[in-house]
Amino acid sequence: MTLNRPLPVTTGCRETPVLKQRGQREVFCGLTGIIWLHRKMQDAFFLVIGSRTCAHLLQSAAGVMIFAEPRFGTAILEETDLAGMKDAQDELDSVVAKLLSRRPDIKQLFLVGSCPSEVIKLDLSKAAERMTQTYAPHVRVLNFSGSGIETTFTQGEDACLASMVPVLPATESRELMLVGALPDVVEQQAVGLLEQMGIGPIRVLPAHRAADQFGVGANTVFALLQPFLGDTHAELERRGARHIPAPFPFGEEGTTAWLAAVASEFGVTQEVFDRVTAAPRDRARRAVAQASEGLRGKSVFFFPDSQLEIPLARFLTRECGMTAIEVGAPYIHHNIVGPDLDLLAEGPVLSEGQDVDLQLDRCRAARPDLTVCGLGLANPLEAEGLATKWAIELVFTPVHFYEQAGDLAGLFSRPLRRRGLLKLEAAE
Amino acid sequence: MKLTVWTYEGPPHVGAMRVATAMKGLHYVLHAPQGDTYADLLFTMIERRNHRPPVTYTTFQARDLGSDTAQLFQDACRDAYERFQPEAIIVGASCTAELIQDDPGGMAETMGLPVPVIALELPSYQRKENFGADETLFQIVRHLAKPVAKTDRITCNLIGPTALGFRHRDDIEELTGLLSDMGVDVNVCAPMGATPSDIARLGAAHFNVLMYPETGESACRWMERDLGIPFTKTVPIGVGATRDFIAEVAAITGLSPKIDEARLRLPWYSASVDSTYLTGKRVFLFGDGTHVKAAARIARDEMGFEVVGLGCYNREMARDIRATAKEFGLTALITEDYLEVEAAIEALAPEMILGTQMERHIGKRLGIPCAVISAPVHVQDFPARYSPQMGFEGANVIFDTWVHPLVMGLEEHLLHMFRDDFEFHDAAGASHHGGKAVAAPEAESEPVTAANSDATAPQTGEVIWLSDAERELKKIPFFVRGKARRNTETFAQQKGLQEISVDTLYEAKAHYAR
Numbered sequence: 034m035t036l037n038r039p040l041p042v043t044t045g046c047r048e049t050p051v052l053k054q055r056g057q058r059e060v061f062c063g064l065t066g067i068i069w070l071h072r073k074m075q076d077a078f079f080l081v082i083g084s085r086t087c088a089h090l091l092q093s094a095a096g097v098m099i100f101a102e103p104r105f106g107t108a109i110l111e112e113t114d115l116a117g118m119k120d121a122q123d124e125l126d127s128v129v130a131k132l133l134s135r136r137p138d139i140k141q142l143f144l145v146g147s148c149p150s151e152v153i154k155l156d157l158s159k160a161a162e163r164m165t166q167t168y169a170p171h172v173r174v175l176n177f178s179g180s181g182i183e184t185t186f187t188q189g190e191d192a193c194l195a196s197m198v199p200v201l202p203a204t205e206s207r208e209l210m211l212v213g214a215l216p217d218v219v220e221q222q223a224v225g226l227l228e229q230m231g232i233g234p235i236r237v238l239p240a241h242r243a244a245d246q247f248g249v250g251a252n253t254v255f256a257l258l259q260p261f262l263g264d265t266h267a268e269l270e271r272r273g274a275r276h277i278p279a280p281f282p283f284g285e286e287g288t289t290a291w292l293a294a295v296a297s298e299f300g301v302t303q304e305v306f307d308r309v310t311a312a313p314r315d316r317a318r319r320a321v322a323q324a325s326e327g328l329r330g331k332s333v334f335f336f337p338d339s340q341l342e343i344p345l346a347r348f349l350t351r352e353c354g355m356t357a358i359e360v361g362a363p364y365i366h367h368n369i370v371g372p373d374l375d376l377l378a379e380g381p382v383l384s385e386g387q388d389v390d391l392q393l394d395r396c397r398a399a400r401p402d403l404t405v406c407g408l409g410l411a412n413p414l415e416a417e418g419l420a421t422k423w424a425i426e427l428v429f430t431p432v433h434f435y436e437q438a439g440d441l442a443g444l445f446s447r448p449l450r451r452r453g454l455l456k457l458e459a460a461e
Numbered sequence: 462m463k464l465t466v467w468t469y470e471g472p473p474h475v476g477a478m479r480v481a482t483a484m485k486g487l488h489y490v491l492h493a494p495q496g497d498t499y500a501d502l503l504f505t506m507i508e509r510r511n512h513r514p515p516v517t518y519t520t521f522q523a524r525d526l527g528s529d530t531a532q533l534f535q536d537a538c539r540d541a542y543e544r545f546q547p548e549a550i551i552v553g554a555s556c557t558a559e560l561i562q563d564d565p566g567g568m569a570e571t572m573g574l575p576v577p578v579i580a581l582e583l584p585s586y587q588r589k590e591n592f593g594a595d596e597t598l599f600q601i602v603r604h605l606a607k608p609v610a611k612t613d614r615i616t617c618n619l620i621g622p623t624a625l626g627f628r629h630r631d632d633i634e635e636l637t638g639l640l641s642d643m644g645v646d647v648n649v650c651a652p653m654g655a656t657p658s659d660i661a662r663l664g665a666a667h668f669n670v671l672m673y674p675e676t677g678e679s680a681c682r683w684m685e686r687d688l689g690i691p692f693t694k695t696v697p698i699g700v701g702a703t704r705d706f707i708a709e710v711a712a713i714t715g716l717s718p719k720i721d722e723a724r725l726r727l728p729w730y731s732a733s734v735d736s737t738y739l740t741g742k743r744v745f746l747f748g749d750g751t752h753v754k755a756a757a758r759i760a761r762d763e764m765g766f767e768v769v770g771l772g773c774y775n776r777e778m779a780r781d782i783r784a785t786a787k788e789f790g791l792t793a794l795i796t797e798d799y800l801e802v803e804a805a806i807e808a809l810a811p812e813m814i815l816g817t818q819m820e821r822h823i824g825k826r827l828g829i830p831c832a833v834i835s836a837p838v839h840v841q842d843f844p845a846r847y848s849p850q851m852g853f854e855g856a857n858v859i860f861d862t863w864v865h866p867l868v869m870g871l872e873e874h875l876l877h878m879f880r881d882d883f884e885f886h887d888a889a890g891a892s893h894h895g896g897k898a899v900a901a902p903e904a905e906s907e908p909v910t911a912a913n914s915d916a917t918a919p920q921t922g923e924v925i926w927l928s929d930a931e932r933e934l935k936k937i938p939f940f941v942r943g944k945a946r947r948n949t950e951t952f953a954q955q956k957g958l959q960e961i962s963v964d965t966l967y968e969a970k971a972h973y974a975r
Contacts, residue, residue: 062496181496409501
């Protein structure tokens with residue numbers, strides 16, 4: 034069966050040469066992902082082994098201080114750890130022992146590597162192995178790196194999820210795995226739609242609790258919920274699972290295409306597919322049409338941030354009537370965002386990585402109607418008269434699937450609407 | 462290794478950024494991995510700055526390690542000079558770059574840039590943000606300030622205000638006005654607003670005003686020693702401290718200390734009868750040393766509060782704060798551990814907290830009103846309106862800020878009188894705080910089970926509350942209930958009582974009556 038996939042544009046961006054410049058990058062490191070991951074995995078604790086800078090980043094990056102008993106902390110390296118006066122592994126054991134005795138509710142502990150711990154080559158996998166033996170079966174200890182020398186922003190989630198794959202038990206059963214941490218309400222919508230089509234059993238990585246664990250094997254097929262999960266994708270393939278390539282579920286079109294790819298894999302008929310999706314598709318179309326009114330005919334420029342840039346550019350150009358000038362992403366995994374690139378009409382500059390000063394020069398020259406950028410650049414660009422959308426909100430807000438399609442368009446249209454509302458110019 | 466949940470201070474290079482961002486015509490080249498660029502948002506978001514901090518990060522990655530990070534630094538330094546054309550450059554390393562030992566200072570000095578290059582040594586694994594700011598300003602001053610002729614008029618420098626400082630923007634304006642009233646002009650304010658060439662003429666001032674010892678003391682001490690410029694020791698926060706400051710300036714300059722106090726409202730507001738209810742309110746103070754020290758004096762001498770605990774998070778001020786605590790008959794809490802502060806507040810059960818944004822959250826959790834008196838800052842600490850802490854207007858602002866979280870004076874009396882009213886009851890909270898009115902809790906809503914029918918678990922110590930006494934305690938309005946509980950327990954312990962009855966409650970009330 035072939036479901037009604039969206040038609041690729043005559044020439045998409047898959048073959049477009051990518052502009053790569055080397056210079057200052059204005060991006061978060063992978064530790065930032067802990068901000069949402071620790072809320073998603075409710076019995077997990079994230080222990081960063083790093084410096085005061087790491088602790089300060091975690092506290093500042095969310096823009097707010099989340100004081101509700103955080104399930105993350107930083108083991109701050111001190112002079113004595115670096116000078117080799119104390120054995121860092123012993124120190125770490127004692128920090129973890131203290132932590133776990135204070136928090137008996139913790140079932141999964143992630144030891145998270147940082148720039149300093151990577152540079153001094155502190156072996157966290159060894160530590161995780163040792164601690165898993167010590168605390169089994171009560172606590173499972175894993176490790177991944179969120180360091181800024183290896184990861185950019187959302188790659189922290191990728192590294193975290195990738196670390197969980199090798200320890201999943203083996204299974205031969207035919208199962209669908211959805212991969213990526215989405216807000217619960219959105220995750221339930223996705224699972225609900227697929228179940229209505231008769232697809233199952235459906236597993237979600239990461240699971241809420243360690244006890245909800247499931248298996249992986251040659252009969253597992255998986256669909257990514259986020260475009261930044263390259264390493265997790267590779268780890269799953271290593272376990273024999275097969276990827277279902279699809280555009281990402283942003284907007285009505287993206288969601289339909291994503292669902293169709295999964296439905297097609299499970300032999301869902303066109304009739305069933307239409308019955309399940311008709312009503313929410315219609316709602317999403319109407320919501321997007323309304324929320325994107327202010328976006329039609331406007332131009333957009335993406336600074337690299339979360340790797341969501343390419344799917345979002347596809348959404349904004351195809352469903353909201355915008356023109357993309359530049360689509361910058363920290364990394365471009367062609368095998369993952371390929372289906373989105375196919376749908377993105379040729380025209381915009383595709384850039385990977387950045388030299389922020391040169392990119393700012395291009396942005397200023399192009400004077401886009403809307404610039405999507407990180408928090409460090411937003412106010413300075415606003416002060417220069419450019420409307421901006423903070424990229425981080427796209428990661429913290431429910432934006433996937435049909436029911437959020439209108440909200441997603443609204444996130445982009447609000448800054449423009451606000452500019453229209455304010456009457457603050459001084460009299461000449 | 463030390464487990465940290467929340468931190469009061471960032472790393473020292475963030476302190477250096479606070480100095481660089483406050484200044485003009487200065488650029489900071491920071492050898493750091495890409496994630497460290499998060500620090501830009503502190504300035505652009507929290508402080509709503511309309512330009513990027515003047516910082517170039519080398520943003521090295523794992524693949525650069527061991528190969529060409531040094532080259533990367535030199536390229537970044539040269540590009541930054543060409544693009545931004547600063548009058549001077551400061552260079553340094555963040556925590557990770559410190560480990561790879563590229564020596565940014567040495568490299569930058571050999572590059573032959575046509576402007577002064579100042580190398581910063583900020584040990585990331587020993588020191589913190591305030592040290593970083595203080596040391597950076599000191600190094601800039603030491604490298605650039607030269608002996609110059611004094612100005613004809615009596616002038617001073619304002620030393621210490623930085624980007625991301627607690628009300629530094631408005632303190633500068635208030636002090637400039639106050640000094641002008643005395644006949645003193647400001648020669649240079651640094652680092653806020655100063656260019657490297659302004660730093661070069663610091664020596665023209667007759668004296669320095671050390672606004673914030675946290676960020677300006679080393680520079681002031683150096684200028685005193687090497688340029689012969691005396692500096693003021695009193696930080697003018699509060700009525701008494703402002704008057705002392707004026708006297709200090711008068712002594713240095715020979716000018717008259719008599720200045721018009723017409724703008725000062727705190728003394729009358731505090732003396733007026735509506736403020737009677739502030740008498741003896743038990744307050745806990747925590748923040749940076751300078752603000753806590755000033756707040757302690759205001760709390761006791763100008764508001765009539767009782768200070769039941771105080772402390773600071775910056776160890777550089779520990780000696781000062783210990784001395785202040787001693788004067789108040791207390792032991793200072795010197796810690797950077799947020800959980801320790803929370804435990805101290807919980808144990809003391811104050812009626813109000815004067816703290817940082819962290820303590821505001823502690824207060825929220827424990828149901829204790831809190832006013833913010835010190836950094837670390839939050840977007841709320843950069844109000845659009847003029848709201849200094851220093852000088853006369855600062856005292857007025859402090860009076861309003863500290864009173865606001867409390868239930869208003871007359872309202873407090875009315876709550877006593879009408880506390881059984883179904884709408885106007887203490888659980889509804891202060892009427893000027895928004896939030897929705899809640900129904901009065903049922904009088905006997907807590908079921909009395911067999912296990913606790915005679916006694917309830919004691920809050921502290923070994924004393925047990927009998928259920929009658931516990932019920933009587935609940936009749937006392939919430940904003941004094943904590944104090945009543947504590948006083949009664951202390952009283953019972955002093956009397957060697959094991960149980961608290963209704964009589965004990967009132968005995969204690971009589972004992973503590975003032």
